[in-house]
Amino acid sequence: MAGEPSEAGVPAAEERTLVRGDQSAAGPPQPFFHSRWSPKPEHIRDLGPAAGLPDGFRAAGVACGIKPSGNPDLGILICDSEHPTSAARFTDTGTPAAPVLVSQQHCRLDALRVVLANSGCANAATGRRGLDDAAKSQGAIAMAVGVQPDEVVLGSTGSISHYLPMDNVLRGILDASSRLRQEGDGDFQQAIQTTDAFEKRANLEVQLSCGTVRLSAQCKGAGMISPRFATMLCFVQTDAVLGAETADLLLGVCVQRSFDRCTVDGQLSTNDAAILMCSGASGVVVAPESEDELRFGEALDALLRQLAIMMVRDGEGAERIARVTVRGGHAPSVEAVARAVANSPLVKTALNGADPNWGRIVQAVGGALGGRGPYPSPLAVDISIEGIQVCSAGNAIPYDETALAKAVRAKEVEYDITLPGDGAETEVFFSDLSHDYVTINADYTT
Amino acid sequence: MAGEPSEAGVPAAEERTLVRGDQSAAGPPQPFFHSRWSPKPEHIRDLGPAAGLPDGFRAAGVACGIKPSGNPDLGILICDSEHPTSAARFTDTGTPAAPVLVSQQHCRLDALRVVLANSGCANAATGRRGLDDAAKSQGAIAMAVGVQPDEVVLGSTGSISHYLPMDNVLRGILDASSRLRQEGDGDFQQAIQTTDAFEKRANLEVQLSCGTVRLSAQCKGAGMISPRFATMLCFVQTDAVLGAETADLLLGVCVQRSFDRCTVDGQLSTNDAAILMCSGASGVVVAPESEDELRFGEALDALLRQLAIMMVRDGEGAERIARVTVRGGHAPSVEAVARAVANSPLVKTALNGADPNWGRIVQAVGGALGGRGPYPSPLAVDISIEGIQVCSAGNAIPYDETALAKAVRAKEVEYDITLPGDGAETEVFFSDLSHDYVTINADYTT
Numbered sequence: 001m002a003g004e005p006s007e008a009g010v011p012a013a014e015e016r017t018l019v020r021g022d023q024s025a026a027g028p029p030q031p032f033f034h035s036r037w038s039p040k041p042e043h044i045r046d047l048g049p050a051a052g053l054p055d056g057f058r059a060a061g062v063a064c065g066i067k068p069s070g071n072p073d074l075g076i077l078i079c080d081s082e083h084p085t086s087a088a089r090f091t092d093t094g095t096p097a098a099p100v101l102v103s104q105q106h107c108r109l110d111a112l113r114v115v116l117a118n119s120g121c122a123n124a125a126t127g128r129r130g131l132d133d134a135a136k137s138q139g140a141i142a143m144a145v146g147v148q149p150d151e152v153v154l155g156s157t158g159s160i161s162h163y164l165p166m167d168n169v170l171r172g173i174l175d176a177s178s179r180l181r182q183e184g185d186g187d188f189q190q191a192i193q194t195t196d197a198f199e200k201r202a203n204l205e206v207q208l209s210c211g212t213v214r215l216s217a218q219c220k221g222a223g224m225i226s227p228r229f230a231t232m233l234c235f236v237q238t239d240a241v242l243g244a245e246t247a248d249l250l251l252g253v254c255v256q257r258s259f260d261r262c263t264v265d266g267q268l269s270t271n272d273a274a275i276l277m278c279s280g281a282s283g284v285v286v287a288p289e290s291e292d293e294l295r296f297g298e299a300l301d302a303l304l305r306q307l308a309i310m311m312v313r314d315g316e317g318a319e320r321i322a323r324v325t326v327r328g329g330h331a332p333s334v335e336a337v338a339r340a341v342a343n344s345p346l347v348k349t350a351l352n353g354a355d356p357n358w359g360r361i362v363q364a365v366g367g368a369l370g371g372r373g374p375y376p377s378p379l380a381v382d383i384s385i386e387g388i389q390v391c392s393a394g395n396a397i398p399y400d401e402t403a404l405a406k407a408v409r410a411k412e413v414e415y416d417i418t419l420p421g422d423g424a425e426t427e428v429f430f431s432d433l434s435h436d437y438v439t440i441n442a443d444y445t446t
Numbered sequence: 447m448a449g450e451p452s453e454a455g456v457p458a459a460e461e462r463t464l465v466r467g468d469q470s471a472a473g474p475p476q477p478f479f480h481s482r483w484s485p486k487p488e489h490i491r492d493l494g495p496a497a498g499l500p501d502g503f504r505a506a507g508v509a510c511g512i513k514p515s516g517n518p519d520l521g522i523l524i525c526d527s528e529h530p531t532s533a534a535r536f537t538d539t540g541t542p543a544a545p546v547l548v549s550q551q552h553c554r555l556d557a558l559r560v561v562l563a564n565s566g567c568a569n570a571a572t573g574r575r576g577l578d579d580a581a582k583s584q585g586a587i588a589m590a591v592g593v594q595p596d597e598v599v600l601g602s603t604g605s606i607s608h609y610l611p612m613d614n615v616l617r618g619i620l621d622a623s624s625r626l627r628q629e630g631d632g633d634f635q636q637a638i639q640t641t642d643a644f645e646k647r648a649n650l651e652v653q654l655s656c657g658t659v660r661l662s663a664q665c666k667g668a669g670m671i672s673p674r675f676a677t678m679l680c681f682v683q684t685d686a687v688l689g690a691e692t693a694d695l696l697l698g699v700c701v702q703r704s705f706d707r708c709t710v711d712g713q714l715s716t717n718d719a720a721i722l723m724c725s726g727a728s729g730v731v732v733a734p735e736s737e738d739e740l741r742f743g744e745a746l747d748a749l750l751r752q753l754a755i756m757m758v759r760d761g762e763g764a765e766r767i768a769r770v771t772v773r774g775g776h777a778p779s780v781e782a783v784a785r786a787v788a789n790s791p792l793v794k795t796a797l798n799g800a801d802p803n804w805g806r807i808v809q810a811v812g813g814a815l816g817g818r819g820p821y822p823s824p825l826a827v828d829i830s831i832e833g834i835q836v837c838s839a840g841n842a843i844p845y846d847e848t849a850l851a852k853a854v855r856a857k858e859v860e861y862d863i864t865l866p867g868d869g870a871e872t873e874v875f876f877s878d879l880s881h882d883y884v885t886i887n888a889d890y891t892t
Contacts, residue, residue: 160805359606
C-alpha cells in the first residue's frame with residue numbers, strides 16, 4: 001500500500017501464491033470432469049491441456065513486470081475470424097473496476113475480437129486515471145494487432161487501489177502480440193492467475209448432429225468469490241457458428257447455473273467477467289431452437305459448472321467442498337437459505353473440521369428465514385447429510401453416527417435441506433473455512 | 447452428536463472454553479466503561495463486580511451436570527417485589543429454540559418474576575419434546591420458588607439439537623432455589639456462560655433527579671453473534687419503579703443501539719434473549735416522558751452498548767475489534783454497507799493481520815450496493831481509517847503510510863465510509879477473523 005500510489009512495485013495479490021506452494025504441487029484434479037456434481041455429457045470428449053485453442057483463435061501470455069515476482073501477468077487472446085460473435089457477463093458490484101466500466105461502455109460486446117487481460121493489478125478504485133489507463137491499453141492493443149479499440153474486451157485481476165504500471169503494460173502488449181499462437185492458451189492461463197493453486201482450463205470436443213466443434217476455456221479465481229453472478233475471469237472460445245443472440249442466451253443461462261451458484265467467501269469482486277467468443281471456423285452452425293443448440297448448451301453448461309466447482313475447490317485455503325441443495329415451496333426462502341448455509345462461517349468451519357454438527361445448519365436456516373417467509377414455528381425443516389437424515393420436521397432424530405462421521409470426512413460433502421412445500425429448488429457450491437484462509441488473508445501484511 | 451440423542455453426556459459448546467484458557471486469564475477489560483465507543487455518562491457510578499444485585503433481586507448459579515465438564519450450568523434470578531414490571535426481546539430467527547417459543551407464547555413478559563437460564567444445551571431443534579421439557583422446567587421452578595409458571599422466563603444456550611437432561615435440570619432447580627441471595631449475580635453469570643473468555647457483568651448506581659437507583663446486568667455471548675437484534679442472553683435488573691410500557695420502550699430503543707449493532711460472525715442464534723426486570727424497591731419513579739426517563743434511558747443505553755462491545759471483544763478468537771460508521775443520503779444503502787463491511791471475511795482477516803488493505807473495503811461496499819442503490823459508476827465513496835483518508839470520491843489518494851500502519855495495530859480500529867448524499871448514518875461494531883476462530887469452530891470435533 002503505497003503512500004503515493006506508484007506505478008511499479010505494486011504489492012499484488014499474486015504474492016500470496018507463495019503461501020500456497022505446497023497445494024500448487026498437488027495440481028488440478030484429473031480428469032477435467034472429476035466431480036459427481038458435473039458429470040461429463042456423453043457427447044463431449046476431453047482433449048487435454050495440450051490440444052490448443054479452437055480454429056480461429058490464438059493466444060499468448062508474458063511477464064511484463066506488473067507482478068513484482070516476475071511471474072506471467074499479461075495475456076492476449078485473439079479471434080482471427082472475419083465475423084466473430086460474442087457475449088459477455090460482468091460483475092454486479094456497485095464499485096466496478098475501470099476495465100469493467102470501459103468494456104461495458106465502449107465495446108461491441110456481441111462482436112469481440114480480442115481479450116486483453118492482466119493479473120497483479122485490478123485497476124479498481126483508480127478513478128479517472130484508471131479509466132484512462134484502461135482506454136489507453138485498449139487503443140494500444142488495437143494498434144498492435146490491427147483491430148478497432150471497441151473490439152477489445154479488458155480483464156484485470158489483482159490488488160485493488162493501485163494504478164496499472166502503463167509502461168510495463170505497453171511493453172507487455174508488444175511482446176505478447178508477437179507471440180500469439182493456437183497453442184498459447186496455457187501461457188494465457190498462467191498470465192491471468194493470482195492466488196490460484198492450479199489451472200482451471202479445458203479443451204473439449206463436442207459432437208453435434210451436424211458435425212464436431214471445439215470448446216476451450218481459461219478461468220481464474222480462488223478468493224473474493226461470491227454467489228451473485230460471476231466470480232472471476234473466464235474466457236471461453238468455440239469454432240462453432242453462433243449468432244450473437246444465441247451466444248448471449250447460452251452464456252447467460254450457463255453462468256446462472258455455474259458461477260452464480262458458487263461461493264468461497266461470499267465476497268463479490270470488482271472485476272469479474274465471463275466472455276464467450278465464437279470464430280465460426282468449423283462451419284458447423286448452432287441454430288436457435290435447434291437440437292444442436294441444446295447439445296451445445298449442455299456442453300457449455302457442463303464446462304462452466306466444472307470450472308465453477310474447480311474454483312470452489314481452489315477456494316483460498318479450501319480443504320473440503322460441499323453442495324447444499326434446498327427444496328421447498330417458496331423460491332425466495334429456498335434461495336436465501338442456500339446462500340446463508342453456504343456463507344455461514346460456522347457451517348464452513350464445521351465442514352473444515354469434518355464435524356457433523358448439523359445444529360449449525362439449523363441456525364443458518366433460521367437466520368436466513370428470520371422475520372420473513374411463510375413458515376410457522378417451530379420450523380418443519382428436514383436435513384440430510386450425504387443421504388443420512390439427521391433432522392425431521394425440525395426434530396433431532398436417531399441416525400447412524402459412525403456412517404455420518406465417515407461421510408463428512410469426504411472431499412465433497414452433500415447437504416440436503418427441505419423446507420415445507422414443494423416446487424422450488426436451488427443449489428450452491430461452497431468451500432470450507434480453514435486456517436489457510438486466515439493465513440492467506442491475514443498474515444499477508446502489506 | 448449422539449446417534450440416539452441421549453439425556454446425558456451432551457457434548458456442549460462450553461467444552462470449547464478449554465481452548466481459550468489463555469485468553470480467559472487476561473480477564474475482562476477494566477474498568478467496566480473502557481471503550482471510547484461507550485463513554486461513561488456523568489450520572490453513572492460503577493460499583494464493581496462485588497456490589498450485588500439491586501434491592502428486590504436474588505440469584506444463584508449451580509452445576510447440575512448439563513455440561514460434562516462439571517462447570518456451573520444452571521442459574522436462577524428472582525424478583526421478590528410484589529408488583530414487578532419487565533420487558534423482553536428475543537431472537538428474530540426463523541428457527542427459535544423451545545425456551546424462546548415457550549417464553550414468547552406462555553409468559554407474562556410485562557410482569558416477569560423469575561429467570562431460569564442454563565448453559566450447555568440450547569434446547570433447539572428439539573421439537574415437541576423440547577417444548578415439553580421447557581414447559582416442565584417452567585412448572586418445576588414455579589413450584590420451587592412459589593410463583594406462577596407464566597411469571598418464569600426461560601433462557602438456554604449451548605449446543606443445538608440436544609435434549610435437556612431433565613433429571614439434572616430438576617435437581618439443579620432445587621439446588622439453585624435454595625441458594626438465592628442478593629450477591630448471587632456472579633454465580634448466576636458463571637452459570638450462563640459458554641465459550642465466553644471473560645465475564646460481561648456490571649453493577650451500577652444511577653443518579654436521577656428524584657433519587658438514586660441501581661442497575662445490574664449479566665450477559666453472555668462470544669459466537670453466533672449477528673447484527674440482527676439480540677445476540678446472546680442478557681439479563682438486566684433495576685430497583686427503579688418503571689411502568690411496563692416504559693420498560694418496554696427503553697429496552698427496545700437501547701437494544702437497537704447495542705446488541706443490534708454488533709457482529710462477530712454474522713450468525714443469528716436460535717436462543718437470543720434480553721430481559722429487563724424492575725423491582726421498584728428503591729421507590730424512585732421513572733415516569734414516562736420525564737427528565738428521569740431520559741437519564742435512566744441514557745444509563746441503560748451506556749450499559750447495553752458497553753456490554754455489546756464487550757461481546758464483540760470476546761468474539762470467538764477476536765484479537766482486534768472495530769467500528770464502521772457509514773454516512774450517506776440513502777438509509778438502506780448505509781445499513782447494507784455497514785453490515786457488509788462488518789461481516790466481510792476479507793475485511794475481518796485484514797483487521798486481524800493489521801493490514802491497511804482498504805481495497806477490501808471498496809470491494810465490500812461494492813458488493814453491498816451491487817445491482818441496487820441510487821449511485822452512478824464509478825461510485826464516489828470516501829474512506830478513512832482512524833481519521834486518515836485513503837480514498838476520495840472512489841479514488842486512491844496519497845496518505846501517511848507510517849501513520850496508517852501504526853493506527854491499524856490498535857486494539858480498536860475506526861473505519862469511516864461516506865457515500866454520496868447526507869442525512870443517513872449508522873454504525874456496526876465487529877471483531878476480526880483469526881486463526882483462533884477457526885480453531886474454536888473447526889478443530890472441535892464431536
